[in-house]
Amino acid sequence: MANENLGTRKSTNRHILDWIEVTSRHCEPDKIFWCDGSEEEKRALTQEAVASGILIELNQQKLPGCYLHRSNPNDVARVEQCTYICTPSEDEAGPANNWKAPREMYAMLRPMTKGSMRGRTMYVVPYLMGPPGSPMTKVGIEVTDSIYVVLSMRVMARMGQVAYDELGNSDDFNRGLHCMLDVNPERRFIAHFPHENKIISVGSNYGGNVLLGKKCFALRIGSYLGKREGWLAEHMLILGVESPTGEKTFVSAAFPSACGKTNFAMMVPPPKFKDWKIWTIGDDIAWMKPGVDGRLYAINPEAGYFGVAPGTNAETNRNAMETISHDTIYTNVALTPDGDVWWEGKTETPPPELIDWRGNQWTPDSKEKAAHPNSRFCAPMTNNPSLAPEVNDPNGVPISAIIFGGRRSSTIPLVYSAFNWIHGVYVGATMSSETTAAASGAVGQVRRDPMAMLPFCGYNMGEYFKHWLNMRKNIKYPPRFFHVNWFRKNEQGEYLWPGFGENMRVLKWIIDRCNGRAHAHETPLGWVPGPEDFDLEGMENFSPEQFAETQQMNNEDWKREVLSTDELFMKLYSHLPKELIFQRELLVARL
Ligand code: GTP
Numbered sequence: 007m008a009n010e011n012l013g014t015r016k017s018t019n020r021h022i023l024d025w026i027e028v029t030s031r032h033c034e035p036d037k038i039f040w041c042d043g044s045e046e047e048k049r050a051l052t053q054e055a056v057a058s059g060i061l062i063e064l065n066q067q068k069l070p071g072c073y074l075h076r077s078n079p080n081d082v083a084r085v086e087q088c089t090y091i092c093t094p095s096e097d098e099a100g101p102a103n104n105w106k107a108p109r110e111m112y113a114m115l116r117p118m119t120k121g122s123m124r125g126r127t128m129y130v131v132p133y134l135m136g137p138p139g140s141p142m143t144k145v146g147i148e149v150t151d152s153i154y155v156v157l158s159m160r161v162m163a164r165m166g167q168v169a170y171d172e173l174g175n176s177d178d179f180n181r182g183l184h185c186m187l188d189v190n191p192e193r194r195f196i197a198h199f200p201h202e203n204k205i206i207s208v209g210s211n212y213g214g215n216v217l218l219g220k221k222c223f224a225l226r227i228g229s230y231l232g233k234r235e236g237w238l239a240e241h242m243l244i245l246g247v248e249s250p251t252g253e254k255t256f257v258s259a260a261f262p263s264a265c266g267k268t269n270f271a272m273m274v275p276p277p278k279f280k281d282w283k284i285w286t287i288g289d290d291i292a293w294m295k296p297g298v299d300g301r302l303y304a305i306n307p308e309a310g311y312f313g314v315a316p317g318t319n320a321e322t323n324r325n326a327m328e329t330i331s332h333d334t335i336y337t338n339v340a341l342t343p344d345g346d347v348w349w350e351g352k353t354e355t356p357p358p359e360l361i362d363w364r365g366n367q368w369t370p371d372s373k374e375k376a377a378h379p380n381s382r383f384c385a386p387m388t389n390n391p392s393l394a395p396e397v398n399d400p401n402g403v404p405i406s407a408i409i410f411g412g413r414r415s416s417t418i419p420l421v422y423s424a425f426n427w428i429h430g431v432y433v434g435a436t437m438s439s440e441t442t443a444a445a446s447g448a449v450g451q452v453r454r455d456p457m458a459m460l461p462f463c464g465y466n467m468g469e470y471f472k473h474w475l476n477m478r479k480n481i482k483y484p485p486r487f488f489h490v491n492w493f494r495k496n497e498q499g500e501y502l503w504p505g506f507g508e509n510m511r512v513l514k515w516i517i518d519r520c521n522g523r524a525h526a527h528e529t530p531l532g533w534v535p536g537p538e539d540f541d542l543e544g545m546e547n548f549s550p551e552q553f554a555e556t557q558q559m560n561n562e563d564w565k566r567e568v569l570s571t572d573e574l575f576m577k578l579y580s581h582l583p584k585e586l587i588f589q590r591e592l593l594v595a596r597l
C-alpha cells in the first residue's frame with residue numbers, strides 16, 4: 007500500500023478500543039485496519055479490491071469511478087429466514103420475528119466466528135447515521151472482513167473521523183460484527199441484540215445483510231430504540247415537493263422492498279408539471295420525531311442509495327441514471343464488452359452480447375436474465391441532481407403526509423386518504439404487497455407487510471402499532487395519511503396506471519389535501535379524488551374512464567381483503583391495540 011500510515015488512525019475512545027481488542031482476539035485477523043473515510047483510503051482499498059478480483063473496473067471514460075461486484079450466486083438478497091431478534095423473552099420479539107435467546111445465539115455464533123479472520127484483515131468502520139450535529143443522529147462501528155462492505159459503507163453512511171468526532175468519549179454506539187465466513191447459506195445468520203445495541207452478521211456478503219448501518223441498525227435496532235426514546239424508525243423515503251410559487255411540502259412514504267421508494271423519491275415530474283420540483287431527502291429510511299413546534303420532523307439517516315437496477319432507465323428515472331453515472335458500485339448487473347453495465351429494462355433491446363451477473367457469456371437468446379432481478383447500484387446521495395438542500399439539516403424536515411403503498415395487481419385503488427390518525431395507523435398496519443426479489447423466497451405472493459416493516463421491526467409488531475398510536479399525543483399538527491398502489495393491473499396483465507413521473511399527479515392531490523385545497527369523496531375506505539378533483543391534463547392516451555378504473559372499489563373484493571387481514575391480527579392478537587380491532591369493525595360496517 008502506498009501510504010504506510012493508512013489504516014493506523016485508531017480511535018481514542020476507550021470503549022471502542024476495548025471492544026476492538028476483545029473482538030480481534032476472538033476473530034484473530036492478521037491485521038486490523040482502522041478506516042478514516044479519506045479519499046486516499048478509498049483509492050487504496052479500491053485498488054486492492056480490483057487487484058484481488060472483488061471489484062471489476064468498469065469503462066472509466068463512460069462510467070468514471072464505477073466498479074462491478076459479483077456476489078456469490080447463493081447470496082443475492084436479504085434472508086428473512088436467517089434474521090433473528092435476540093431478546094431475553096420471545097414475547098418481546100413477537101410472532102412476526104424469528105427469535106432466539108441472546109445466550110443461545112451467542113453460543114451458536116461464538117464457535118463460527120472464533121478465528122474466522124485468520125489470514126484476513128479486520129476493518130474497523132466508524133459511521134454516522136444522520137447528519138452531523140443532529141440530536142437524532144446515532145453512531146455505529148462496524149467490524150468487517152469484507153473490503154466490499156467497507157467501500158459500500160462509505161457510500162451509504164457518513165463514514166470515518168466524522169463519527170469519532172460525534173461520539174467523543176461516549177459508550178453509546180452500535181456494535182456491529184460482520185464475518186463473511188465461507189458465504190454458506192447453512193451458516194448464515196443476521197442476529198440483532200436490541201438490549202445491547204449489538205448486531206452480529208455471518209455467512210453473507212450482500213446488501214441489507216451486511217451493510218449493518220442500513221436495515222440492521224437504522225431499522226431493526228432503530229425501531230427498538232425509537233419505542234424506548236419516543237421516535238419512529240421507518241422504512242420510508244422522504245421527499246419535498248416545491249410548487250411553482252416556491253411552497254415546499256415534505257412527505258414520507260413506506261412501500262415494501264422493490265415497490266418504488268427510490269423511484270418516487272427522485273421522480274421527474276411530467277411536462278405538464280414543469281414548474282414543479284421534487285427534492286430528495288432519502289430513498290429508504292426515515293427517522294421521525296416530534297419537533298418543538300408540534301410537527302413531526304424527519305431525517306434520512308443514510309448518505310447513499312442502494313437501489314434496484316432492473317427497470318431503471320432514462321425514461322423511468324432520469325435522476326437515478328444521472329446519480330449512477332459516476333462513483334458507483336454495481337452489484338450483480340451484466341457487463342458489456344466495452345466495460346459498460348446493463349440490466350433488464352435499461353434499454354428496450356438488449357446488447358447482442360454480454361457477460362451475465364454470474365460471469366457467463368450471455369446473448370438475447372439466453373434463457374436466464376442477464377442481470378439478477380435484485381441487482382443493485384450503490385451511489386452517494388451527493389450525485390443526485392434532485393438532492394434536497396435540507397438533507398444535512400440537523401432538525402430534519404416537517405412531514406405533512408405519510409403515504410403507505412404496496413404492489414397489488416388487484417383490489418387496491420390508486421389513491422385514497424385515511425380519515426384520521428388512528429385510521430391511518432390501521433391502513434398502514436393492514437398494508438399488503440406481492441413479494442419481490444429483494445428477499446430470498448417466492449416472488450409475487452400477497453402478504454401482509456405492516457408499514458413495510460414486517461422484515462424490519464426489531465420488537466413485537468403489536469407493541470409497534472401501540473407506539474404508532476401513542477405518538478399522536480406528542481404531535482400537535484399531525485401529518486395526514488394516504489394509501490397508494492402504482493401496480494394495479496387489468497385482465498391482460500398490463501399496469502392500469504403509467505406510474506413513475508406521472509405519480510406526480512397523485513402527489514399533487516395529496517399535498518393539496520394536506521394544504522386544504524383539494525376536493526374528495528367519502529367512501530368506505532377513506533377519502534378519494536373523483537376525476538374532476540384529479541389533474542389528468544396533458545396525459546396522452548389516458549382517459550377519465552381509465553382513471554376511474556384505477557380507483558375502482560369493489561365491495562366483494564374488499565370483504566375478502568378484510569378477512570385476509572384477520573390472519574395477521576390473529577397472529578398478533580395478544581399485543582394488538584384494541585383501536586385497530588375497532589377500526590376493522592368500522593370498516594366492515596361501512597362495507
Ligand atoms: P428497495 O430498494 O428494495 O427498498 O426498493 P424501492 O422501494 O426503492 O423500489 P424501486 O424504486 O427501486 O423500484 C422497484 C422496481 O419497481 C423497479 O424495477 C422500478 O422500475 C419499479 N417501479 C418503481 N416505480 C414504479 C411505478 O410507478 N410503476 C411501475 N409500474 N413500476 C415502478
Ligand code: SPV
Binds near residue numbers: 083084220262445
Ligand atoms: C430492501 O430490501 O428494502 C433494500 C435492499 O433496500 S437491502 O439493503 O438489501 O435491504
Ligand code: MN
Binds near residue numbers: 262263290
Ligand atoms: Mn429498502
